[in-house]
Amino acid sequence: DIQMTQSPSSLSASVGDRVTITCRASQGISNYLVWYQQKPGKVPKLLIYAASTLQSGVPSRFSGSGSGTDFTLTISSLQPEDVATYYCQKYNSAPLTFGGGTKVEIK
């Protein structure tokens, strides 16, 4: 099965900083990569699908890129409401494996 590895596992940044999270697949998955945001105590929320397509209603400071095995989620200007754990997920075929998550905090 394809493994999904996220890095870093956690990060602390200042409000307004540019934040980058990476997700690597152990085999190529084309652009079948999804990003979710999970705020503390809440249900995961879809942020980006097809590696780079923003879900309706998601602020434009979020963006995604990549194809094949290497993917990136970028927050262009970190806001206090972005404190959350971010997960990637492969969606090309079952099993629909998640990455281990990246916890984002405000410095």
Added chain:
Amino acid sequence: QVQLQQSGPGLVKPSQTLSLTCAISGDSVSTYSAAWNWIRQSPSRGLEWLGRTYYRSKWYNDYAVSVKSRITINPDTSKNQFSLQLNSVTPDDTAVYYCARGNSDFYAMDVWGQGTTVTVSS
């Protein structure tokens, strides 16, 4: 607006069967445009996809290897819902369980249930 409402017990004894249901409103369990998933989350495992059911002229299931021998996901077209059964549970199955719609138009889980905390303990 699609909504998923989960129900089921929050406490299950070891060796018994965990059973949860996810009721769908605003969509159909038989739609060709979605698959219906179960996911769980625990501090030790993070988010773990368990399996899904979907209809494409007939019913299909996919299951995670880690639970394949113990899991059944069934659709119920009469009630427009789907269910999770996990047999022979151990304390390691303690987690928050979520159901979610997998949207086949853009290949992502776009609607999630509220989550059910299930504890396996005697």
